[in-house]
Amino acid sequence: MCEPPGEPTSRRTMLGAMTASAAAVALPLLGTEPAAAATNTGSAPSGTGLSVTLLGTNGGPPPLATRYGISSALTVNGRTYVIDCGRGAVTQYLRAGLSMPSLAGIFLTHLHADHIVDYYSFPLLAAGASGAQGFQNPIEVYGPGSAGIASTVTGASGPVPGTVEMTRLAGQAYAASPTFFMAEHAGIDPATLLHVHDVLPPSGAGASATNSAPTMAPFTVMENDDMKVTAVLVPHGAVFPAYAYRFDTDHGSVVFSGDTAPTPNIITLAAHADVLVHEALYPAGLATLGLPQALIDHITSTHTDVAQLGRIAAESDVGTLVATHFGPGQQTVVPDATWRRLLRDSARRAGFGGRMVLGADLLRLPVQRRGSRRS
Ligand SMILES: [Zn+2]
Numbered sequence: 001m002c003e004p005p006g007e008p009t010s011r012r013t014m015l016g017a018m019t020a021s022a023a024a025v026a027l028p029l030l031g032t033e034p035a036a037a038a039t040n041t042g043s044a045p046s047g048t049g050l051s052v053t054l055l056g057t058n059g060g061p062p063p064l065a066t067r068y069g070i071s072s073a074l075t076v077n078g079r080t081y082v083i084d085c086g087r088g089a090v091t092q093y094l095r096a097g098l099s100m101p102s103l104a105g106i107f108l109t110h111l112h113a114d115h116i117v118d119y120y121s122f123p124l125l126a127a128g129a130s131g132a133q134g135f136q137n138p139i140e141v142y143g144p145g146s147a148g149i150a151s152t153v154t155g156a157s158g159p160v161p162g163t164v165e166m167t168r169l170a171g172q173a174y175a176a177s178p179t180f181f182m183a184e185h186a187g188i189d190p191a192t193l194l195h196v197h198d199v200l201p202p203s204g205a206g207a208s209a210t211n212s213a214p215t216m217a218p219f220t221v222m223e224n225d226d227m228k229v230t231a232v233l234v235p236h237g238a239v240f241p242a243y244a245y246r247f248d249t250d251h252g253s254v255v256f257s258g259d260t261a262p263t264p265n266i267i268t269l270a271a272h273a274d275v276l277v278h279e280a281l282y283p284a285g286l287a288t289l290g291l292p293q294a295l296i297d298h299i300t301s302t303h304t305d306v307a308q309l310g311r312i313a314a315e316s317d318v319g320t321l322v323a324t325h326f327g328p329g330q331q332t333v334v335p336d337a338t339w340r341r342l343l344r345d346s347a348r349r350a351g352f353g354g355r356m357v358l359g360a361d362l363l364r365l366p367v368q369r370r371g372s373r374r375s
């Protein structure tokens with residue numbers, strides 16, 4: 001935290017920030033950065049530089065009226081990459097001021113419903129659109145390959161699909177719409193809008209469905225003019241593979257944890273990054289929802305307690321930690337003030353000297369390389 005040692009909570013900071021910019025959302029800020037550094041005004045990011053926009057911040061599949069599903073956008077040099085496509089991702093993408101033609105890629109951390117439910121909405125809707133409502137070029141999609149384990153849903157045979165096969169099957173499942181549109185000379189095959197890649201862990205990592213996240217060095221997923229993307233496997237219960245992604249650009253570096261229990265792999269991947277966007281679980285809040293104890297135990301063992309985030313930020317030496325994927329996501333159960341206190345306490349205990357940001361739907365965070373920030 002940037003406050004002087006011994007200073008009580010950041011009330012002084014918060015008041016200062018709120019005075020500085022009424023339009024900006026000061027509430028998510030816990031440090032002493034100017035409020036203008038994070039907004040949720042919905043204005044489009046600029047065509048240069050790097051920014052993160054949280055499209056949705058809810059953790060878990062049950063839909064909420066007050067938070068959209070987990071999804072984030074990274075905009076670099078005017079092109080946008082969406083990381084996970086939870087419920088409402090397309091809606092929030094547009095509400096954030098992002099345009100369909102600027103979409104350059106989608107990265108899926110893992111194939112849980114809350115991270116993929118709106119994935120195919122992007123190509124399916126774009127295939128019925130044209131011009132500014134559609135894609136300018138085919139987009140690159142990266143997501144987990146098959147776990148290799150047998151599917152147990154009704155009527156299934158063979159292993160669960162990875163991202164390539166899931167996309168192919170979605171194209172088949174929704175074939176009627178583009179077929180009708182094409183018959184009317186008004187549509188295209190959504191498959192032509194996508195280049196889909198299965199991300200597979202390097203064979204040397206020794207990973208498998210029963211050893212899903214061995215300690216490993218980051219590996220390269222892709223590289224283009226905008227960025228280099230690396231990944232590590234993360235532990236997330238039965239899910240395999242589950243990834244955290246790191247995006248290194250000329251303007252700074254951003255890491256997305258995806259869903260993960262605490263793991264040294266995140267510390268390695270996020271080392272010295274400018275921004276770490278990390279999931280946050282508050283077990284005591286979960287306990288008030290009346291869930292079966294077995295489900296509570298499962299959730300707490302496959303996610304990261306918010307109390308750990310200060311330590312993770314300190315050990316990885318990131319500049320800013322942004323909390324998202326809130327569990328539980330209901331503000332009536334865990335108000336923002338409580339999340340803010342939990343993050344602050346966590347940072348203090350760990351001696352984290354950077355900035356903690358409480359995520360919120362449509363929060364935009366410009367990213368600058370540490371040391372190059374104006375102050
Ligand atoms: Zn999730």
Ligand SMILES: [Zn+2]
Nearest residue numbers: 110112236259
């Ligand atoms: Zn998950």
